[in-house]
Amino acid sequence: MKRDIWTSSRRRTGAIVAIAALSLVAAGCGKGAKGSSSGGEITVGLITKTDTNPFFVKMKEGAQKEAQAKGVKLMTAAGKFDGDNASQVTAVENMIAAGVKGILITPSDTKAIVPSLEKARAKGIEVIALDTPPEPQSSADALFATNNLNAGILIGKYAKASFGSKPAKIAMLDLAPGISVGVLRHNGFLQGFGIKQGDPSIACQQDTQGDQAKGQTAMENCLQKAPDINLVYTINEPAALGAYTALKSAGKEKNVMIVSVDGGCTGVKAVQSGQIAATSQQYPLKMASQGVDSVVDFAKGGKKASGYTDTGLNLITNKAQPGVDSKDVQFGLANCWG
Template sequence: MKRVPAVTAALTAALALSLSGCDRGGNTDLGLALSTMNNPFFVGIKEGARAEAEARGLKINITDAQNDPIQQINQVETFTSQNVKAAVINPVDSDAAVPAVGVANRAKVPVISIDRGVNGGRVGSTIASDNVEGGRLAARTLAESLGGRGKVAFLEGQPGTSAARERGKGFEEGIRAYPGIEVVARQPADFDRTKGMDVMANMLQAHRDLVGVFAANDEMALGAAKALGSASGKRVKVVAFDGTPDGIAAVRTGTLTATVAQQPRLLGRQAVDWAVKAARGERLPARVKVPVVLVTKENADGFDG
């Protein structure tokens, strides 16, 4: 289907009608290209987006790139062939996602990014947790749990993603307020549980006197906790980021000291809302920040992400 470059008032009105759940002609309304579904956080985004789309009577195609940027480009191409009115992308990599956004741009399909930004192309808005503030909160929580003193390690996320960069920035800023805390090791573990365990095991070989760990997501923190064994949450304080069901359960048992919880279902619902606005041609803010929540043993039972 060839799209007319200029969006007329009549087309805008027809689009608004289509996105209210009427006269879709069998086409898919929205596409959501997730980086992976092998992570509870992104499953939460999927569930939130699907629930919001269903509530609005919209058809949504949700895909899993399995952390492959080439596959993500192909999935966005599929969205355009399905005549979607807007596409939401959760980039595998903030740079590598630029060609995928370009596919949508050339097809005149508005794009919203979620959780991670895209370093190029035309993106209507980026909806993400306040990762920098979350990193600062993690630093403060870890430092205070250690009484402001001790050697700590930092498990970074997947290089090339805005989430990893922003959480690291916030953590670095926050930890500078505690001169008694020394970050003696830092290494990416790609937001992956198994890699988190392996990286933590290697760090412990070199730094047996570690008393604290910040992991930039729950999956890496749970891997680190496995490497730490019975010391996790006790002799070695572990602060995570995400607020996944497994992460919250580990906070409840004391295996993790705390997690800076995102709200993935809320992110997914808001992504659909902003995608609909983009499809209708509404002016959007460049960034929409969703607040994070600190979850500790004291409030874990009442937390619902």
């Protein structure tokens, strides 16, 4: 386990490999911010689930903008797909070798990534989870994220208020087994709608990995199983848009309500057009910028961040329901991302 006793050649080689494997963004111009412990330029690492999902694209953009403002370097990496733990493990190893002061990460596999996070922390690196808590959450120094349980509760309450006494036949288009963000949103929706797992109103459950094409396939499968579905919960807006495509192809889009989570500009526009009834809007740019600030403060001699920081949430809909707090589409468009 001891890897501290490396030759200087191994150190140089590790740094070269890290820089080749990751995208190193020189965010500062001229003299970068200096860390009090080493006197060298501060480097912050960011590891997202993918580099294609608009949510993570905006997160990266927020981190880059804040790194530039603080005069520090940003090193980035991403999984090849949502759930790609192996790439994230490699990214952590490379960032450790490159001497980052802190790592910001949205864990793809919230349990499997824990040994890598613990290794980074043992090296004195601040580890901050963004959006998705690892399991256990204490395996990161801090979490900057949406309250994903509340995100699900909001859309569940909205759907229940919209349906009233009308019977619901629900399709639940989830993320993937065991991923905390998916579990929290799923359970939150059930809580908000006032039912429990196993309730007979749940006609179908499918995993989508938060992907639009997989969301379409999942909805097609659900319609084959239960053609009378009239309410669709989706883990995120790409899955929601995939579900809408399947419903439209089947001629059922006008009779089925879709609710979701994200608040990206594409999703909010889908609310505006009526494809999605309501979405819980979250703020990835805020997560990333606050994470960068925390690492810079730590590198300059401050304390590591700790605990959970809620980065906010609003329900966006064009058809407000009594008793459910919400914002209109104009607010959503003014605060969307992607």
